[in-house]
Amino acid sequence: MKTLQQRFSDFTQPQFFKEKGIYPFYQVLQSGQDTEVIINGRKILMFGSNSYLGLTNHPKLKEAARKAIDKYGTGASGSRLMNGNLDLHEELELKLAEFVGKPAATVFSTGFHANIGTIPALAGRNDVLLIDEKSHASIIEGSRLAFSKLFKFKHNNMESLEKILQRMDPDQFKLIVTDGVFSMEGDVAPLDKIIELAEKYNAAVMLDDAHGMGIMGEGGKGTASHFGLTDETDVIMGTFSKSLASIGGFVASDFNTINYLKHTARALIFSAGIPPASAATVIAALDVIKEEPERIERVWTNTRYAKKCLAEEGFETGNSASPIVPIFVGENVKTYEMASLLTKHGVYVNPVVHPAVEKDKAILRFSLMATHTKEQIDRAVEQLAVCRKIVENVRIKKPVLDEKY
Numbered sequence: 001m002k003t004l005q006q007r008f009s010d011f012t013q014p015q016f017f018k019e020k021g022i023y024p025f026y027q028v029l030q031s032g033q034d035t036e037v038i039i040n041g042r043k044i045l046m047f048g049s050n051s052y053l054g055l056t057n058h059p060k061l062k063e064a065a066r067k068a069i070d071k072y073g074t075g076a077s078g079s080r081l082m083n084g085n086l087d088l089h090e091e092l093e094l095k096l097a098e099f100v101g102k103p104a105a106t107v108f109s110t111g112f113h114a115n116i117g118t119i120p121a122l123a124g125r126n127d128v129l130l131i132d133e134k135s136h137a138s139i140i141e142g143s144r145l146a147f148s149k150l151f152k153f154k155h156n157n158m159e160s161l162e163k164i165l166q167r168m169d170p171d172q173f174k175l176i177v178t179d180g181v182f183s184m185e186g187d188v189a190p191l192d193k194i195i196e197l198a199e200k201y202n203a204a205v206m207l208d209d210a211h212g213m214g215i216m217g218e219g220g221k222g223t224a225s226h227f228g229l230t231d232e233t234d235v236i237m238g239t240f241s242k243s244l245a246s247i248g249g250f251v252a253s254d255f256n257t258i259n260y261l262k263h264t265a266r267a268l269i270f271s272a273g274i275p276p277a278s279a280a281t282v283i284a285a286l287d288v289i290k291e292e293p294e295r296i297e298r299v300w301t302n303t304r305y306a307k308k309c310l311a312e313e314g315f316e317t318g319n320s321a322s323p324i325v326p327i328f329v330g331e332n333v334k335t336y337e338m339a340s341l342l343t344k345h346g347v348y349v350n351p352v353v354h355p356a357v358e359k360d361k362a363i364l365r366f367s368l369m370a371t372h373t374k375e376q377i378d379r380a381v382e383q384l385a386v387c388r389k390i391v392e393n394v395r396i397k398k399p400v401l402d403e404k405y
C-alpha cells in the first residue's frame, strides 16, 4: 500500500456505521433547502436547516440571483483586491454596514474565511486572544493562525474571563472573541457582561454573529443590537450561509479597522470574491428582511411552540435562547441511531457529536425556520418521541454496538 493510503487505512468509523445502517452524515438531498426536502425520493421534514428565515426559495432572492448571472456571469474570477471586485460587492458591503449599524464592512468568501482572516489580522504575536471554550471551529482556527497568546475562558463564564484578564499586562493588546448565539446549543453570550469586562480591562471585542443575524435584535440586526451594544462591540462578523440564504461572510467595524483588514487579511486578499449571484442574493435578502419583518416573528413563534412541545414530551433542551434547540442524547452511537431512525420516520435533524460538543454530550440539533407550520412541528416532535422509545427498547434488549465509539 502507498504511504498516504496506508496512513488512513484504519480510519474505518464511517464504514462501520454505514454497515450498521446508522451512518447519519452526508445525506443526499434531491431538492432545495426548505421545510420539506427529498431524501432517497421521499419527502422528509427538515429540522436541521440554518435557513432560519426560510429565504432560500424566496422569489425575490431567486430573481436577484438570476439577474446577476445574466449581467455578470457565474464567477468573480479573482481576488477582490485585484480583478474580482464587482460593484455588487461594494453595494453589498454598504448595505451590510448599514444593516448592523457600523461605519464599514468587508465581504469574505465564507464566514469561516471571515474568522480565519480577521482574527490573525487583528491580533499578532505579541497580543492576547481570549475566546470562549465553546467557540465555533473557525474562531479556533483563526486563533491558531494568529500566533497570539491564546486563552480559553469557561463557556459564558464571566468569572473565568475576568480571572484571565486580571493576569494580563494592561498595555498588551487583548481581543475577546465570542459567538453571539452558540451554533450547537443555541444559547446566547452575555455580551453586556463581556463588554463591561472589556472596558474595565481595556480589551477589544469581536462578535461572531453567524446565528444571531436575521433573528436577534430589532429587525434581525443581530446579537449586538439585541443588547443595545452595537457601538461598544468593536467587530461584528456574520455569514450569509444561515438567515441570509446564500454563501459568504463579512465583518463590520470602524472605517480604519475595515480598511486595514481589506489590505492585510490573507483569507480575503488571497481568495476570490463571492460569485455575483451570491452577492445579489444577499442584497435582496437584506431588503426582504426589512419588507417582511413577520418572518422574524414567525421563527420565534415556532421556536416557542417547538420548545413547549419538546418539554411536554420530556426532552431536555438546555439553555437555548434561539431557534437552535439542542436535544440532549449523550452517547455518540445513540445519537446516530436516533438521527438515522428519525430520517426513516420522515424527519431530518442534525446529529452533533464530539468534538463539535463535549464528549458524551452528543445532541440532536433541532432548528426552526419561519416557514415551518405548526403541523410540521407537531409531526416532528411526535416522531422524536416514537424514535426515542424504539431506540431505548432496542438498547435494553441488546448491548450497545461498540463501546469504543
Ligand SMILES: Cc1ncc(COP(=O)(O)O)c(C=O)c1O
Pocket: 110, 111, 112, 113, 115, 136, 138, 179, 183, 208, 210, 211, 239, 240, 241, 247, 248, 249
Ligand atoms: C458560529 C459560526 N461561525 C462561523 C461559521 C462559518 O460560516 P460559513 O458557513 O459561512 O463558513 C459558522 C457556520 O457553521 C458558525 O456556526
